[in-house]
Amino acid sequence: KKLYKINQWGEGYFSVNSLGNLTVRTESKKSGEFDIASVIKEMKEQGVKFPAVIRFHDILRSRVRLINKVFRETIEEYDYEGRYYGVYPIKVNQMREVVEEIIDAGLKYDYGLEAGSKPELLAVLAMNDSKKALTILNGYKDDDYMKLALLGREVGRKIIIVIEKFSEIKKIIRLSKEVGVEPLIGLRGKMSVPGCGRWSGSSGERAKFGLSVSEMLQAVELFRANGLGDCIKLFHFHIGSQIPEIRSFKEAISEGGRIYAKLVQAGVPLEYFDIGGGLGVDYDGTRTINDSSTNYSLSEYVADVIYSLKQICDLEGVTHPNIVTESGRAVTAHHSCVVTNVIGKIDATSDFNTKKVTGEHIFVSNMRELEEDLHNNERLQETYNDVIQLKESALNAFKLGILSLEERAKIETIYTRVLNYITSKLIDSDKVPEELQSLVDDTSAKYLCNFSVFQSAADSWAIGQVLPVVPITRLHEKPTVNCSIADITCDSDGKIDKFIDETGHRTTFPVHELGEEDYYLGIFLTGAYQDVMGDMHNLFGRLNEVHVFKDEEDESGFYIEEVIKGQSCAKVLSTMQYNPQYMAYSLKKVVDREVARGKIQPRRGVKLVDFYEDCLRSYTYLES
Numbered sequence: 001k002k003l004y005k006i007n008q009w010g011e012g013y014f015s016v017n018s019l020g021n022l023t024v025r026t027e028s029k030k031s032g033e034f035d036i037a038s039v040i041k042e043m044k045e046q047g048v049k050f051p052a053v054i055r056f057h058d059i060l061r062s063r064v065r066l067i068n069k070v071f072r073e074t075i076e077e078y079d080y081e082g083r084y085y086g087v088y089p090i091k092v093n094q095m096r097e098v099v100e101e102i103i104d105a106g107l108k109y110d111y112g113l114e115a116g117s118k119p120e121l122l123a124v125l126a127m128n129d130s131k132k133a134l135t136i137l138n139g140y141k142d143d144d145y146m147k148l149a150l151l152g153r154e155v156g157r158k159i160i161i162v163i164e165k166f167s168e169i170k171k172i173i174r175l176s177k178e179v180g181v182e183p184l185i186g187l188r189g190k191m192s193v194p195g196c197g198r199w200s201g202s203s204g205e206r207a208k209f210g211l212s213v214s215e216m217l218q219a220v221e222l223f224r225a226n227g228l229g230d231c232i233k234l235f236h237f238h239i240g241s242q243i244p245e246i247r248s249f250k251e252a253i254s255e256g257g258r259i260y261a262k263l264v265q266a267g268v269p270l271e272y273f274d275i276g277g278g279l280g281v282d283y284d285g286t287r288t289i290n291d292s293s294t295n296y297s298l299s300e301y302v303a304d305v306i307y308s309l310k311q312i313c314d315l316e317g318v319t320h321p322n323i324v325t326e327s328g329r330a331v332t333a334h335h336s337c338v339v340t341n342v343i344g345k346i347d348a349t350s351d352f353n354t355k356k357v358t359g360e361h362i363f364v365s366n367m368r369e370l371e372e373d374l375h376n377n378e379r380l381q382e383t384y385n386d387v388i389q390l391k392e393s394a395l396n397a398f399k400l401g402i403l404s405l406e407e408r409a410k411i412e413t414i415y416t417r418v419l420n421y422i423t424s425k426l427i428d429s430d431k432v433p434e435e436l437q438s439l440v441d442d443t444s445a446k447y448l449c450n451f452s453v454f455q456s457a458a459d460s461w462a463i464g465q466v467l468p469v470v471p472i473t474r475l476h477e478k479p480t481v482n483c484s485i486a487d488i489t490c491d492s493d494g495k496i497d498k499f500i501d502e503t504g505h506r507t508t509f510p511v512h513e514l515g516e517e518d519y520y521l522g523i524f525l526t527g528a529y530q531d532v533m534g535d536m537h538n539l540f541g542r543l544n545e546v547h548v549f550k551d552e553e554d555e556s557g558f559y560i561e562e563v564i565k566g567q568s569c570a571k572v573l574s575t576m577q578y579n580p581q582y583m584a585y586s587l588k589k590v591v592d593r594e595v596a597r598g599k600i601q602p603r604r605g606v607k608l609v610d611f612y613e614d615c616l617r618s619y620t621y622l623e624s
C-alpha cells in the first residue's frame with residue numbers, strides 16, 4: 001500500500017486485502033469492500049477480453065454525495081445565506097451511464113449539468129428533467145444552440161445561457177424576441193488574475209472566453225435596452241482545470257466577488273455566483289503544488305470558497321449569492337480504471353556466446369576484463385564510463401572494417417551484462433547517484449502491456465500527467481523488477497514512464513517478476529477526460545468495459561451490472577471510411593484468383609477468407 005501510495009491518491013476508495021489483492025471500498029470505509037481480482041475473474045468467465053475499463057459506480061455516487069454534503073455542511077457552519085447548486089460539466093465524461101448515475105445520485109441535492117457545445121446540450125436536454133437543478137450553457141453558440149436553450153426554458157428547465165463573447169448578446173436578444181421566450185442569462189467574466197497550473201490560459205486578460213469589465217457593463221446596458229435586464233442571473237468565471245494551489249481560487253474569488261457585488265449594487269438582479277471547475281485531483285498523492293497534485297483537500301477548497309465570498313459580500317453589503325461550481329475532474333476521476341494484462345517483458349539481454357577465442361580483438365578482451373573486475377570493485381561510475389568509451393571505440397572499429405560481426409556481437413553482449421549488473425546494484429542501494437540515474441532509466445526493463453496510451457491515458461502522453469499504476473494482485477509480495485510500461489502501438493511515444501514515488505515522480509516503478517499466472521496492472525483515476533479523449537492511433541478502438549456495483553448481500557461483495565463491448569476491427573475501420581464487407585469481398589476475389597491459378601487449394605482458400613472475416617469481427621487489442 002505504501003509503495004504505491006494507495007492511501008494517498010485513493011482517497012480511501014482503494015485498499016489491499018489479506019490475499020494481497022487490490023480492493024475497492026465504495027464508502028471510504030470497510031463496508032462494501034470487494035476484491036478487484038474477483039471482478040477480473042468474473043469478467044474472464046463472461047468472456048470479456050482485456051484491456052478493459054472497470055467503472056465503480058458506487059465511487060461515482062460517493063463523489064457526487066461528498067461534494068454536495070461538504071458544501072451544505074460548510075454553508076451551515078459559516079451561516080452563509082445562499083445555497084449550493086453544483087453542476088456536472090458533461091465534457092469531462094459524456095458516457096450516458098456516467099451522466100445518468102451522476103444525475104441519479106445528485107437528485108436530492110438539485111445537482112445539475114453543464115454543456116459546452118450543441119451536441120452536449122442535446123444530451124443534457126434529454127437527460128436532466130429536474131425543474132430545480134440548473135443547466136449551465138458555456139462555449140461558443142450558434143443560433144441552433146441558443147434556440148435549443150430557449151426550448152429548454154419553454155419546458156420549464158432552469159437553463160442559464162452564459163455569454164462568452166460580446167457578439168452572443170445580439171444573437172440572444174434577437175432569438176428570444178423571435179421565439180418569444182425570456183432567457184436566463186449569465187455573464188462570464190475575464191478575470192485579470194492569471195491562471196495557474198496546466199490550463200492557466202483559461203484565465204487572465206488574454207483568455208479565450210469571457211467579457212472584460214467594460215464589455216460586461218455594455219452587456220448590461222444592451223440587455224436593459226432590450227427589456228432583458230431582469231434576466232441576468234449569474235456571474236461566472238473559470239480559472240482552469242486541475243488548479244494546484246488553493247491561493248488561486250482565493251484570488252479569483254476576491255476579484256470575482258467584487259465584480260459580482262458591484263454589479264448587484266448597480267441594480268443587476270444577479271442570484272448565482274459560478275466559480276467554474278478547477279477543483280483538482282491528487283493524482284500522485286503528494287498533496288503538493290505540482291501539475292499532478294493539489295495542495296488542498298475538498299473541504300479546504302469548499303471552506304475557502306464560502307468564507308472568501310461571504311467576507312466580500314458582507315463588506316459590500318450585498319446578499320450572499322447561491323454558489324455554483326462546475327467540477328468535473330474531482331467528480332469522475334476516481335470511479336474508473338483501465339485494467340491491462342502484461343504480455344511480456346522487454347529487456348536488454350542476450351545469450352550470445354562470449355567465450356574467449358584465440359586471436360580475438362583487444363577490444364573484446366578489454367570488455368571481458370572490465371566485466372570480470374566488476375564484481376570486486378565499488379567504482380561503478382568509473383566502470384560505467386569505461387564500458388561506454390570502449391563500446392564507442394569498438395563501434396568505430398567495426399565501421400572501419402577492423403572488427404568482425406561476431407566480435408561486435410560479443411562486445412554488445414558483455415556491455416549489456418555490465419550495464420544490467422550496475423543497474424541492479426544501483427536499484428538495491430538506497431539512493432541512485434544523480435549521474436547514474438539516466439543509466440537506470442535507459443537500462444530498466446519495460447513491461448509490454450495490452451493497451452494504447454493514446455486511447456486510454458491520453459494525458460499521460462500529451463501533458464505528462466501522472467496516473468497511479470498498481471498491480472492488481474501480489475501486493476503482499478516484494479516487487480523485484482523496476483520497469484516502465486510500453487503499450488502495443490507502433491509508436492515509441494506509446495509508453496508510460498512517469499510514476500508515483502514516495503517523494504515525487506520517477507521513470508520506473510516496482511513490479512513483480514512475471515510468472516505462470518496472468519499479471520494485471522490497473523491504471524487508476526482515469527474517469528475524467530481520459531475516458532473520452534482517447535484517439536484511434538493505430539486503430540485501437542474503445543475498450544471493453546464493465547459497470548460494477550457493490551452488493552453486500554452477495555459473498556463476492558459486488559455484481560457486474562453491464563458489459564459494454566469495445567470496438568471490433570470492422571467498427572474502427574468503418575469509422576475511417578473503410579467498408580469491411582467490401583474489404584472481405586476484395587480479399588476473396590484475390591484468393592479465388594490464386595485458387596483458379598492452382599496456387600492455393602480450394603479448401604485452404606475458404607479457410608483464408610474465413611480467417612480474414614473472423615479477424616474483422618474481433619477485438620482490436622491483442623488476444624492473450
Ligand code: PLP
Nearest residue numbers: 238241242277278326327328329
Ligand atoms: N467549466 C468550464 C467552463 C470548463 O472549461 C471546465 C474545464 O476546463 C470545467 C468546468 C471543468 O473543470 P474541472 O474538470 O477542472 O472541474
